Structure formats: structure tokens, C-alpha cells
Amino acid sequence: xxxxxxxxxxxxxxxxxxxxxxxxxxxxxxxxxxxxxxxxxxxxxxxxxxxxxxxxxxxxxxxxxxxxxxxxxxxxxxxxxxxxxxxxxxxxxxxxxxxxxxxxxxxxxxxxxxxxxxxxxxxxxxxxxxxxxxxxxxxxxxxxxxxxxxxxxxxxxxxxxxxxxxxxxxxxxxxxxxxxxxxxxxxxxxxxxxxxxxxxxxxxxxxxxxxxxxxxxxxxxxxxxxxxxxxxxxxxxxxxxxxxxxxxxxxxxxxxxxxxxxxxxxxxx
Amino acid sequence: xxxxxxxxxxxxxxxxxxxxxxxxxxxxxxxxxxxxxxxxxxxxxxxxxxxxxxxxxxxxxxxxxxxxxxxxxxxxxxxxxxxxxxxxxxxxxxxxxxxxxxxxxxxxxxxxxxxxxxxxxxxxxxxxxxxxxxxxxxxxxxxxxxxxxxxxxxxxxxxxxxxxxxxxxxxxxxxxxxxxxxxxxxxxxxxxxxxxxxxxxxxxxxxxxxxxxxxxxxxxxxxxxxxxxxxxxxxxxxxxxxxxxxxxxxxxxxxxxxxxxxxxxxxxxxxxxxxxxxxxxxxxxxxxxxxxxxxxxxxxxxxxxx
Numbered sequence: 264x265x266x267x268x269x270x271x272x273x274x275x276x277x278x279x280x281x282x283x284x285x286x287x288x289x290x291x292x293x294x295x296x297x298x299x300x301x302x303x304x305x306x307x308x309x310x311x312x313x314x315x316x317x318x319x320x321x322x323x324x325x326x327x328x329x330x331x332x333x334x335x336x337x338x339x340x341x342x343x344x345x346x347x348x349x350x351x352x353x354x355x356x357x358x359x360x361x362x363x364x365x366x367x368x369x370x371x372x373x374x375x376x377x378x379x380x381x382x383x384x385x386x387x388x389x390x391x392x393x394x395x396x397x398x399x400x401x402x403x404x405x406x407x408x409x410x411x412x413x414x415x416x417x418x419x420x421x422x423x424x425x426x427x428x429x430x431x432x433x434x435x436x437x438x439x440x441x442x443x444x445x446x447x448x449x450x451x452x453x454x455x456x457x458x459x460x461x462x463x464x465x466x467x468x469x470x471x472x473x474x475x476x477x478x479x480x481x482x483x484x485x486x487x488x489x490x491x492x493x494x495x496x497x498x499x500x501x502x503x504x505x506x507x508x509x510x511x512x513x514x515x516x517x518x519x520x521x522x523x524x525x526x527x528x529x530x531x532x
Numbered sequence: 533x534x535x536x537x538x539x540x541x542x543x544x545x546x547x548x549x550x551x552x553x554x555x556x557x558x559x560x561x562x563x564x565x566x567x568x569x570x571x572x573x574x575x576x577x578x579x580x581x582x583x584x585x586x587x588x589x590x591x592x593x594x595x596x597x598x599x600x601x602x603x604x605x606x607x608x609x610x611x612x613x614x615x616x617x618x619x620x621x622x623x624x625x626x627x628x629x630x631x632x633x634x635x636x637x638x639x640x641x642x643x644x645x646x647x648x649x650x651x652x653x654x655x656x657x658x659x660x661x662x663x664x665x666x667x668x669x670x671x672x673x674x675x676x677x678x679x680x681x682x683x684x685x686x687x688x689x690x691x692x693x694x695x696x697x698x699x700x701x702x703x704x705x706x707x708x709x710x711x712x713x714x715x716x717x718x719x720x721x722x723x724x725x726x727x728x729x730x731x732x733x734x735x736x737x738x739x740x741x742x743x744x745x746x747x748x749x750x751x752x753x754x755x756x757x758x759x760x761x762x763x764x765x766x767x768x769x770x771x772x773x774x775x776x777x778x779x780x781x782x783x784x785x786x787x788x789x790x791x792x793x794x795x796x797x798x799x800x801x802x803x804x805x806x807x808x809x810x811x812x813x814x815x816x817x818x819x820x821x822x823x824x825x826x827x828x829x830x831x832x833x834x835x836x837x838x
Contacts (some may be wrong), residue, residue, distance in 0.1 A: 409673075428672050447672055466670070488686040490640050490670060490679055493606045499672040525668070 266324030266345075267297075268532065269315040275333050277305045278353065279314065282336035286344035286363070290320035296527070304335075309456050330369055338365045354391070357384040360408060373417065376410040378403065379427070389414035392436065395423030395429050405446065409502045418456070419449040424465060430503045437474075440467040443526060447494070449506055462519050462526035469530050470507045476528070480518030483530055487512065536783045540834060542806040546816040552798065553821035554829035557586070558623045559699025559789045561647040561731075562655065563599065565610035567640035571597075575638035576611040579630045583615070584736045587755055591617040591626035592787050594733030605644045608686075612646055614733045616787045620629045624653035631689070632659045636680070642688040647789070649694030656680075656689030663803060696789055700829050703786035703794035705801050706744070706762065706818035709810075712780040716740070718813030719782045719813040722801035729800055731793040732786055744783040744820065747767050759820075778813055791829055798831055803838035 267289065274496045279302045283289075289297060297317055303309025311317065319326075324346045327334065330350025338346045340359045351369035360379040370388030376395040395405035396419060404423040415433035424446040431439075431449065438458025440448045443465035450458075453471040460477055495509020513529040540547040564579070566572040576595050592615070599610035617623035635643050636659060643655060646805055656678030660667040661818035663680040669691075670677045676691035705722065709715035723739035726732065734740075749757025760766050761773040762781045774781070784801060788794035805814050 287769050426671055436542065445669070464668070475623070488679075489606050489688045490677065490686070493677070493688065494670075496605070496607060497675065504675075525666075527668075 264321035265319040266321050266326055267317065267319040268326045268328055269311070269317055271315060271327070271329030271331065271350075273314075274331060275309070275314055277303060277307065277309065278310050278333045278335050279309065279331075280304050280336050281334050282339035284311070284325060285338060285341045285346075286322045287324065287342060289325070292322075294320075302336075330367070332370075332372055335372070338363075338384075341365070344463075351388070357382070357410075357484070360373060360384060370414065374398065375412075376405060376408075376429075378406060379410065380406045380409045381408040383409045383411070385411045385413075385502075387413040389433070390416045390420070390431075392417035392419060393422050394420035394431070395424055395427075396420070403444065411503060415452065416450075421446070421467075427504060428498075429516075430498075430506070434471065440528075442467065443467070449503070449508075451507060459519055459526060461522050463523040464525045465527075467526070467528045468506070468508055468513075469528060470511075473528075473530060476516065476530075477519060477521070479521040480516040480528055481520060483515040483517050483527075485512060486515035486529065488515075491529075534563055535649055540837065542802075542837060544810045545782070545806045545814055547806075547837065548816065548818040549568040549801070549819055550833055551821045551824070552702070552819035552831040552833075553824060553827040554700045554704075554791075554794065554831065555827040556829070557592075557618065557699040557701035557787065558620045558695055558697050559614060559616045559621060559647075559787070560627060560653060560693055560695045561596065561612060561614050561645075561789065562627070562693050563604055563610050563612055563641045563644040563646040564635060565599075565604045565606055565608040565644070566638070567608060568619035569598065569609040571638065571640050571766065572609050572611045574633050575641045576613050578634035578638060578664060580613055580735075581614075581634075583626075583630075584741075586617055586701065588710065591615050591623060592733070593626075593630075594735045594739075594787075596730065596733060597727070603691075606642055608642075614731070614787070614789065616699050616701050616733075616735075619649060620653055620697070620723040623695060624658070625694075628654055631655060632662065634757060636662065636682070636687055636689075639684055644690045645693035647694035647696065649696050650696050651697070652692040653695045655691060655693050657691045659689070698791070699787065699789055699814045700791050700794045701787045702827060703788065703798055703829075703831055704744075704820050705784045705786075705798060705805075706781055707784070707805060707814040708762075708778045708816040708818060709814045710777060710779050714815075715780040715782045718805045718808055719784060721808045722784055725800045725804035726784070726786070726797045729797040730794065731790060732788040732797040734784055734797075736785055739784060741783040741785055744781070747822065763832040783820065794829070795831055795836060797834040798833075799838070802836055803832065806838055 298312030335353035348367040354372040356375040360376040373391035418436035420439040434452035443462035546804040580593040596612040604610035610783035744759040
């Protein structure tokens, strides 16, 4: 058996909802069944067969050859399996992911990893706004799993994050870690805006500095604590990979005291 | 010698046709690290103090081995410590009490799980309230840690560790010699070799027991009393297991995370004693049992010969 491959025929003329193309929903379907699945978001009734050439027969591994910023909701609520996207992904990549692995070689749109509960989302390029964050009206963002961005992230990455790890290799847009409930958010580049605003608990690493630190975060002084080296060693051996804070001294700020105040921001000394 | 059939002789050391009778126990392993080996050992010794016999101490514990920095979770020197008790509940109570009093309190220490198993007992999850609301839970890469602010800085402790019910307690060797010095020399040689076997501890002082016991006694309420059959000063006045050439007996008790580990430790212990020979060490090796009806694990000496 070979993995299912969706080869893009041409750039779609509308945004697509690719949430049906996950292993659990494709299991047992014939090639014709898959080609007939509706993925359009307009009255045109666009199907998989209109957009992709489909080959392979193992839905546990899904490959999109040729991505698009209009490919929305890839891997939504996936419980197990692997999805590879050669190119860009649209909005809500890996939203509510429960397990398995999604790898994107390009960039992803807004709400990537939104409210994910487990598994791994790896984006080689940039991510849009509200990485891991909740949709409007939802109480929690990311609840578990690991979300890795090789480039930059947009505004409010990790909004209302509850658990899990987000790692951003580049810079973060305004107000990363806003309203964090818990979890770990690592920004290796520079953080714009006022990160950590209204965070209750959780850990925010701002390895490349910060544009503005809210006055409701209180300086706890240099932090020579073991958890930094344990995290660094564990991440280096796992999905996240090398992080800078195991090697450089950090200063800890406790906050946001405008709310519960049990969160922490680490900045280089 | 009454009751003894010493048909085997290795390098001049007689080995009884007998067996050690051992019992199932719940066992666990943890990793203690510190800024250097000295402080890792201080913490480990403190935690495993008064943990020689489950009957009176609530658990049996000891150092399995030293850990190099590249073997520990945080890259510092460490010690692997094992604990055993009758059941997982009793084990958890002992381990968490000792964790709170001996590891949390020890300068620069940290504590991590060192046994993968489906069943777990609490470590940091049990003592986190010491931090009085300032404790921090961190979960990443399928690991869960508790961070507790303390006067020295921050105490880091993994939330839980694995527990196995395949543990074995009560493997043993009886080393019988002409003098106490010879019995001690044989015992020390055995312990030095047995400490290189993974997943076992010898929980008594220096790994050696000078006061082996039998079940019960003449006085009401005594769960154990001196093993008079192996007391050299009682030869002739009790039903002794000792011949006239034996002047001193020492025992080594072994607990392990598996039956195979206990057997391995006994095997290398017997080899070390027979290699030392009867001139400097023991004349005879035996093992303690209760007739075979109490414990399901029987370690026959004849199966463990070098």
C-alpha cells in the first residue's frame, strides 16, 4: 500500500474546506468516492476530483503535492496518521488535532493548530495570526501537543493556550501569549507588542527580546533554575529541537499580576 | 551438620543444596541528581536511611548505582535509588514521605522517575503543596514536572514514577566462615560484585546483615527473632545448622525489580565468595528459606553456581 497523494491540478478559484481529507474519514473509501467528496465553499460544489489527481490507497499517510493558501482546514480533528503538504496551507491547519503529525513545507494561514489537543504540527515557513489560539467565543486555545514554526508567526500566537508547547524560530507578531492559561511558548526571535498580556499561568520564553513588557510583570531577577536545562535537553532530543535558553542565562518576570499572576516570562539577561 | 546436604564444593567452598525463598514486592526506581556526586549521594543516603526491612521500616531501599551526567535528566551527577514494599500504596506513602523530608530538603537536589511502567505512584504530585500555591506544573514531551520555589532556588521533581509488582524481596545468601573477619571479607567481596548488577539493592548496612532472623519467637508479639540455628554461640544448645568449623555467619539480603535481577546478583555474589576461597573468606554458602511454602520465588544455589 502507498499513501494517498493529492496532486494539485491548478490553483483553486475559491477557498477549499479540506477537513474531510483525514485518515479516519477516508478509510474504506474507493478512489471514486474520494474524488467525489465536496471540498468547495461556494455554490459551485467543487469536489476533490476537480482540484486534485488522487493516487495511492493508504489513508494513514496523506500527501498534498502542491499547496495553496486557499487549502483551509487541513488535518482538522485528526486522531492519528500523517499529513504532508508540499507548499502552503490555508487557515485552521491542524485545528483541534488530537494525534498524529502534520508537516507543511511552506507557510500556513491564521489559526494554525487552533485548539489542538495532541500530536505535532510542523510549519517550515511562517504562520498567520492566532497560532494555536481559539476561534471567537471559545474559551481555550491549544490544549496539548507540539506546534513548531520555522519562520515567523503573526499576532497573538498562543492566545488562551492551556497546555502543550509552541516553538517559533523567528519573530512573533504583537501580543504573543495573550490570555495564556498555561503551557509553554518559545519565541526564539523578537516578540512584538506586549507579550503575555493577561496570562494567568504558563511560561513564555522571549529569547530575542521584546518590544514592550507590561508593567504588571514583576522582575524576579536572574533565574538559574534547573527546569531551563531540563527543558532544553528534552526539547533537543524531541520534536522541538534545539532552543537557546539552555545555554544563555535568563531573567524571570512573574505575571501578569493584572490577573492571577502565576505566569512567567523569561528574557535574556 | 544436622539438616545440611553440602554436596557441592567450588574452589574449596561448600555450597548447601538449599534455596533462598523470596516474595513478590512492589518496587520503584527514582533518579536523584545534584550539583555534584557528593550532594547526590548525601540526598540518596538520607532518603534510603532506615529502610533495611519492610517489617519495621515500612519499605526497603538502597542505592542501585551512581549515574554519570550523560545518564541523568538534567545533565548533572546522579544516583539511582530503588524502593520496595508490600504493595504500591505502602510504597507510595514511604517514597513520598522520604522525598519530602530528604530530597526536597537537600541542597541543589532534583528528583526524576527512573522506571517506565503503566502503573505509577506520585512523586512531586504528592508534595507540591509544600509550595503553598506557588508550585508550577510543567508538561512537555509527555513528561510532567512540578516546580517548587524553595529558599535555595527552585526544587524540580517529576510528577510520578513507574511502579512494578514484579519486584522480588528476600533473595539471600548466608556466608559461613571460621571467624567474623573471614565472614566479613567474604561478604564484602560479594557485595562489591553484586553492586555492579543493575536493578537490585542490598538494603542492610553496607549490604550485610549480622543478625539474620527467623519468623516469630518465644515472646508474644515478636514478628521475628534471632536465627538461633545459625548463631555460632548456640551450637550444642539449639538445633544448630552449623558445624564445629563455623565461627561466624553473615547474611546478604537482595531485593530486585525482577526475579532475574535477584538471581543475577546471587550468582555473582556466589562467584565472588568462591573466588576468594575458604582461607580468606567463607567455608560455606547457604540460603534462608521457610520450607518453600511461603514465598513463590525459589532461588536454588545449585542453579546459580559459577
